[in-house]
Amino acid sequence: MDMSVELDVFVGNTTIMDEEVYQFWLDGYTVNDAVKVRMEGGVLEEYEASTDVLLSDTMDQFRTFQMCERLLHTPAKLANQLLFQIPPHRQTMLIERYYAFDNAFVREVLGKKLSKGTKKDLDDISAKTGITLKSCRRQFDNFKRVFKVVEELKGPLVENIQQHFLLSDKLARDYAAIVFFANNRFETGKRKLQFLSFQDFAFCAGQLISNWTVGAVGKMQQLERDTESGAVRQLLNKQAKEKHPICTNNMVEDMDVDLDKEFLQDLKDLKILINDKDLLDQHKSLVCTALRGKTKVFNEMEANFKTLSRALVNIAAKLTNTKDVRDLFIDLVEKFIEPCRSDRWTSADVRLFLTYYTNSARTLDTFRHQVTWDRYMDVIKSCILKMYHD
Amino acid sequence: MPGKLKAKIVAGRHLPVMDRASDLTDAFVEVKFGNTTFKTDVCPKSLNPQWNSEWFKFEVDDEDLQDEPLQITVLDHDTYSANDAIGKVYIDIDPLLSCEAATVISGWFPIYDTIHGIRGEINVLVKVDLFNDLNRFRQSSCGVKFFCTTSIPKCYRVVMVHGFVEELVVNEDPEYQWIDRIRTPRASNEARQRLISLMSGELQRKIGLKVLEMGGNAVLGYLQCFDLEGESGLVVRAIGTACTLDKLSSLPTAVLPACNSPSREMKESPLAQAPSHGCRSSHNSPVHSAAAASARLSQGFSVSVPTLIFTGMGSGGSAGKDGGPLKTLLRQQTQSALEQREFPFFTLTCFPPGFLIHVGGVVSARSVKLLDRIHNPDEPETRDAWWEEIRQEIKSHAKALGCHAVVGYSESTSICEEVCILSASGTAAILNPKFMQEGCLDSYSEHRLEDPAPPSCGFCHIPYDELNMPFPAHLTYCYNCRRQKVPDVLFTTIDLPVEATVMGKGSLIQARLCRLKKKAQGEVNATAISNLLPFMEYELHTQLMNKLKLRSMNALFGLRVQISVGENMLVGLASATGVYLMALPAPGGIQIAGKTPSDITYEQHISNMQKKINDTISKNKDLYEVHPQEIIEEVIGSPIPESRQRSRLFRSHSESSDEVSELDLSHGKKDAFVLEIDDTDAVEDIHSLLTDAPMPSGFYSCNTEIMPGIYNWTSSLQMFTSVRVFRLNNVNLTNQGLNKIFNDLCENLLKSLYFKLRSMVPCCLCHLNFAVAVPEEELIQVAVTAVAMTFDKEQAQENFKANMEKAIMKVISENEEQLQFPLELCTETPAPQPFSPSKGTGHQDGGGIHTSARATSVDYSSFADRCSTWIELIKLKAQAIRRGSIKTTASQEKGSPLPEGRSRSLRCMRPFPSSTVSVVKMTPLSFLPGTRIIKYLGIINMFFIRETTSLREEGGVSGFLHCFIAEVFAMVRAHVAALGGNAVVSYSMKECVFMENPNKNQAQCLINVSGDAVIFVRESEAEATAAAPQTSSMQNLSGAAEANA
Helix, strand or coil: CCEEEEEEEEEECCCCCCHHHHHHHHCCCCHHHHHHHHHHHCHHHHHCCCHHHHHHHHHHHHHHHHHHHHHHCCHHHHHHCCCCCCCHHHHHHHHHHHHCCCHHHHHHHCCCCCCHHHHHCHHHHHHHHCCCHHHHHHHHHHHHHHHHHHHCCCCCHHHHHHHHHCCCHHHHHHHHHHHHHHHHCCCCCCHHHCCCCHHHHHHHHHHHHHHHEHHHHHHHHHHCCCCCCHHHHHHHHHHHHHHCCCCCHHHHCCCCCCECHHHHHHHHHHHHHHHCHHHHHHHHHHHHHHHCCCCCCHHHHHHHHHHHHHHHHHHHHHCCCHHHHHCHHHHHHHHHHHHHHHCCCCHHHHHHHHHHHHHHHHCCCCCCCHHHHHHHHHHHHHHHHHHCCC | CCEEEEEEEEEEECCCCCECCCCECCEEEEEEECCEEEECCCECCCCCCECCCCCEEEEECHHHHHHCEEEEEEEECCCCCCCEEEEEEEEECHHHCCCCCCCCEEEEEEEEECCCEEEEEEEEEEEEEECCCHHHHHHCCCCCEECCCCCCCCCEEEEEEEEEEEEEEEECCHHHCHHHHCCCHHHHHHHHHHHHHHHHHHHHHHHHHHHHHHCCCEEEEEEEEEEECHHHCEEEEEEEEEEEEEEHHHCCCCCHHHHHCHHHCCCCCCCCCCCCCCEEEEEEEEEECCCCCCCCCCCCEEECCCCCCCCCCCCCCCCCCCCHHHHHHHHHHHHHHHHCCCCCECCCCCCCCCCEEEEEEEEEEEEEEECCCCCCCCCCCHHHHHHHHHHHHHHHHHHHCCCCEEEEEEEEEEEECCEEEEEEEEEEEEECHHHHCCCHHHHHHHHHHHCCCCCCCHHHCCCCCHHHCCCCCCEEECCCCCCCEEECCEECCCCCCCCCCEEEEEEEEEEEEEEECCCCCHHHHHHHHHHHHHHHHHHHHHHHHHHHHHCCCCEEEEEEEEEEECCCEEEEEEEEEEEEECCCCCCCCEEEECCCCCCHHHHHHHHHHHHHHHHHHHHHHHHHCCCCCCCHHHHHCCCCCHHHHECCCCCCECCCHHHHHHHCCCCCCECCEEEECCCHHHHHHHHHHHHCCCCCCCEEECCCCCCCCCCCEEEEEEEEEEEEEEEECCCCCCHHHHHHHHHHHHHHHHHHHHHHCHHHCCEEEEEEEEEEECCCCCEEEEEEEEEEEEECCCCCHHHHHHHHHHHHHHHHHHHHHHHHCCCCCCCCCCCCCCCCCHHHHHHHHHHHHCCCCCCCCCCCHHHHCCCCCHHHHHHHHHHHHHHCCCCCCCCCCCCCCCCCCCCHHHHHHCCCCCCCCCCCEECCCCCCCCEEEEEEEEEEEEEEEEEECCCCCCCHHHHHHHHHHHHHHHHHHHHHHHCCCCEEEEEEEEEEEEEEEHHHCEEEEEEEEEEEEEEEEEHHHHHHCCCCHHHHCCHHHHHHHHHHC
C-alpha cells in the first residue's frame, strides 16, 4: 500500500444515521463485522461502492453513535443538547432502539437483582444466548439505569419511565415489568418456568402493578368511569378510603413498585374458603353445577376441585412472606398449571373453570371477603390464562 | 460614551461534574468586556444552575464594541484552591451594532473549552444601547453591514457598487511567544482565540471605515483569511466589495436583485451565450527573501493601500449593444475611467442581469515569498506590498484581455515553514458602468426597455481586439447572435450568469496534480517552487480542458485553482463547474495520437484508448443531456472563419510556454483535441481522464451556487464537512505514482459522499469545495464542505417557465405589498420586553417534565424582544391562530413523519415540546430552496482551537476531529439561534489546520468558519402571510407567540 487513511470523518449539519448500521452497533458488532454484513446485504452493488467506502461510512456512524451514547443515558438531554442536530423522529428512533432489548436476554435476568454480581454473569449469558457481550452490557445497564431512576420517583411507574426515558408506551410497560420483577425478585429462572416468555411475565407484571400495588388503588379511581367493572372498583375504592382515610391520590401514587401490604394481609382471610368445610363443599357444588356439560374434562375438574382451590387459596395466604411472593409464579405453575395440563385441560377449560370458580365464591352466603377475593382472583385468573400454554 | 453593553447571565445546564466528591459543581460566571469584569454569585452544588443575574453594564466606545468580543467564563468555585475554569463563550456583538440586524442576542450557548470541548451550555442575554446618532458612527464604522454572500443579498437592492476594499492586520502569534513555554496549552489556545477574535473585529472595523469613506453602507463578498506564518507572525486579512444597499421593501424595483436565486433563473429568450477563453496567469518567481518581515513586538499594526473609489465611471454609452465601434468606444471610456481606480476588483460572483457586458477569461497571479524572521520591526507594510504587487499583476492581465475590471476575485495563501505562496485570481470582465452610478438600477431598467433584445450572449463576446489577441485563441461568430466573435472555450471564476443559456446539466470538473520537490531551505526552496508553479498550472489547465471535452462542454464556471506547498511536494487542485453554453461552438472530441505508429500492439493500445474515450464522451452526453447540433453553421452559412476547422490546444499563458508549445499540435483532425501519448504527461492525462468514476445515477455535482439545468429544488438539504488525511507510506514515489494516489484519494472521497447521501437521491452536491493541504511531509489533507440538495425529478421542465413567471409576478406583487406595509418588525429601539427572558428557561425546565416534546421547537425568548409592541405581538398571535398551526423549524426532512411509536394523545395535549433547541440550517449557498430570506442578522465569523493530550481516549484522530467539527457546527448554530436566526447562508470553513503527534498522544486543530446569519420563511408561508409582511418575518415568532398565549 502506497498510502493509508490516517483520518477520515464526515459530519453533517443534520446528523446522518442509518438505522441498519445503528442496529449493528447496538448489537455489539465490530466495525469490520458490520461491514461484512453490509457487504452481503448488497448496498454496495447499487452504489458501486468499494469496501473502503463502506468501512469509512460504518466507522463514521459508529463514532457518531458512541458520541450520542452519553446522551441516550438521559434521553431528555437528547432534545436539548446542541451538539447533534437530529430531527425529532430520528431522536425517537434512537432512543427506542437503544432501550429495546432481546427477549432471550431479558429472560435471563428477569427477577434478578440488578447488581454487579449479576453483571459478572453477563459473560455466561452472552455465551448462552449468542448475544454479544457488548449488547448484553448495554441492555443490562439500561435495566439498571431505569431501575435506579424510577426507584426514587413518586407517581405511576409506567408514566415515570415514559417521561424520563421518552419511551413508547409498549416499551415503557416492558420496563415497568422489568423494574417490578427486579424489585420483588420474582423467581423466573427455574426450569419449570422456562416455557414462559418475557411477554408472559410482562403481562403478569402489568396485572400485578395495576391491581395489587398500593398505587393501583389510586389509579382505579381514574379508571372507574371507563371500565365496565366500575362497580367493583368503586367498592374497592370505598374500602381503600375507609381503611386509609388520609390516603388521597397523591399519597398512594408513589407505591407502584411495592405490593399493597394491607391487601396481602387481607388475603389470609380467604383461607376460610378451604378451612371451612361447608364453605368448601358449597363452593364446589356451585362450580360443578355450573360447569356440568360444558366441558370434556368435567370429571377431572370435579375430582381436582378441592386440590386446586386449596392451592390457589394457599398461594394467596402465603403472600405475606417475601419468600413466597418470589415463588408466586413457580407456585402457580406447580400447583395449578401442571395438574391441569396433566389432565389435558384446554385453555378454554381453564378459563371456564376459573371464571366459575371466581364468580361462585361471591354467592357464598357466609363468605364476606368478596372485594379481596375479586382483587386476588382477577389477577390470578388472567395470569394463569396467559401462562397456560406449551 | 457612545454605547452601553448589557449582559445578563440567566442559567446553565448540563454542566460537567467538577467536584468528584459530591458529583456536583459550584458554578459562577465571569463576564468580561475590555478590561472590565463582572461576576455572578456562586450557584452551589448544581449542574443546572440558575443565576438570573442582574444586568451587567459596560460603558464603552463603539470602537471597542466593534473590536472586542464579550467574553463569558464559567468557573467552578473552590474555597481552598484556585477556581477551575469550566469553559468559555465568546460572543461577537457586532450584529447588535447595525440597526437593521439583530437587536438582542439571547439563547443557549455551548460552553467551550479548548481542551475538553463543549461542557454544558449557558443561557445569556446581551443588548447594546447606542446613545449617539448615526453621524457619530463615523468615528467607528458601526452600522456597516457585512455579508459573506457573493451576490446581492436577497432582501436588498444595490444602489451603487463602490468597489474593492481590503485590509490586513498583523500580530505576533501567541503560540510562538516566549511565554508559551511556561503557560498551559489551554492558556495559550485561549490567548490565540482571543487575539484572533480581536484582530477580526479590528479588521472589520477598519474595512467598515473605508466603506464609509467611499459612501457605502455594506460589504458584500467579505472574505477574511488567516495566515499562520509561525514565528514571523499571524496575519488576518480581508477583501470585499463595498456597496450601497437599500432595503428592498422600500423600493419598487425588486426583480433584479432576485436574480441569483436559481429558481428565478430566467430563460425567456432562447439566447445564446458565451465564450470564453483561456487563462492567463503569471508567476512572480523571483524570490523576495529580503525584507519579508512584518510582525512587530507590540500591538499588531495594520497597513492598507489606499483604495481608489470605483464609482461613477464615465457615462458608458450604449453598453448593452455590441456594435464593434461602440464596443471600442465603450472600452476606451470605461477603461480610462477605471484606470484611475487602483483596483477595479469585485469579490462578487453573481450579478444582476446586464451587469457583465463581456467576460474575458480567468486572470491569476502567484508569487512565492520567504517569510523571514523580523530583522527590522520598523519596516512595516511588507505584506501589504506583496498583495499590492499581485493585484497590480492581476490588473495588468485583465488589461491585456481588454478588460477594465476583475470579477469573482479572491486571494489565498499556502504556507509551509518559511515559504509562502500568495495567489490571486479572478475573471477579467467589462462591466456596465451604469451599475457604478447612483440610481443605477433605475436607469438600467429603462435601458432595458429601450433595448428589446438584451444580448444574453453578450458576456461571451470577446472583449479584446481580434487582431491583437492576448493569447492564441480560436474565435468564431457567436452561435446565438451571429454578430460578435466568441472564443471556443470560456473559463471563469464566477457563477453562471442568470441570462446565460445552457444546454443540459453542468458537472463538477476537477484537475488534480502532485509534483515532488526536493526538500530545501530558504531561497533555494522558494526558487524551486516558483520554477514548478508554471508547469503545474499548465498541466492543471490541460487536465481541465480534457475533462471538459470529455463531457462535451465548452465553459467552466467557478474555477478555483489551489496550489498547496509541502516540504517535499506541491499539490494542485483545480475545481470548476463545466457547462455547455449555447453561444459557444460545440467542442470537438478527443483524438489520441501516438508517435511511433509502426508497432502494432501499440496501435491497438491507442485505438483501445480512443474507443474508451469515445464511449465515455457519448455516455457523458446522455448523462448531462448535452447534444449539440453541429449542423447549424452549414445551414446558416454564417461567416465562420476557416480556422474553425481546427481546434487548438489552449494554453495557460505562462512564462514557460515556449516549452509547452511543442504540445500544441495541429493534427488537422477536424475539431479534435489531440493528445499525444508518448508524452508522460499525456499518459497521465489520459489516465486521469479514464479513472474519473461516473457519478451514481441520481447524483449531480457542481462547485457553483447553482447547478445549470436543475430548477425544481425541493427544500431538503444537508450541509456537510468531510476531512481526510492520507499518509504516503512509500518514500520513493514518482510523480506519476503520487498523482495516481492523489487522484484516487479525491475520487474515493467523492464516492464516499455519494454513498453517504444516497438516501437523498435525486440530488445535487452544490458548492463542492475542496481544500487541500500538506500539513506534514507525507501527509495530504483534503477537506470538503458542500451541500446536498434534493430536487424533483418528475416535475417537467416545461412547468418551470410557468412557475418562473408566477414567481416573478409574485415578487412584483410582494413588493407592492411591502410598499403598502412598510412597517418594519425590528425597530431598533429594544422594546419593552413582553416576556422576561427567564421565561424561556422556565419553560424549558418545565419541559423536562413534559418529556413528550420531541419536536424541535424554538427558543423563543429572544424573539420576544423583537416585537416592539404588544400590538404586534397580538397581531402575530392572531396570525398564528388563523393559520391554524405552528410551523416549527423542524421540517428538515421532507415528509418527515411524526415521531412514531409515541402515544400521540400525550403529544397533542402539549404541542409545545420541551426542546429548547431551534433547528438551524446551514448551507454554503446564498439561498435556501423553497424559502425566502427576509432578514440578514449579521456575519458569523468564528475561530476555534481544540487540543487534546488524550488522543487515543478520544477515539484517535478521527474521533477527535469528528467531535470538534460537530462542536463547531453546534456553536455556529447556537450563535445564529441566539441572534434569532434559523439559517446560515454562504457558510464556509475557511481554515482547518490539523496537527497531530500520536507518539505523545496529542493533537491540535484550528478551524475558522464564516457565513451570514439569516431568517428565512418558506415560500408557501411567505405567500400566505404576504398581506401582512411584518408577521411573515418570523415563523418562529408566531410560534413563540402562541406558546405564550
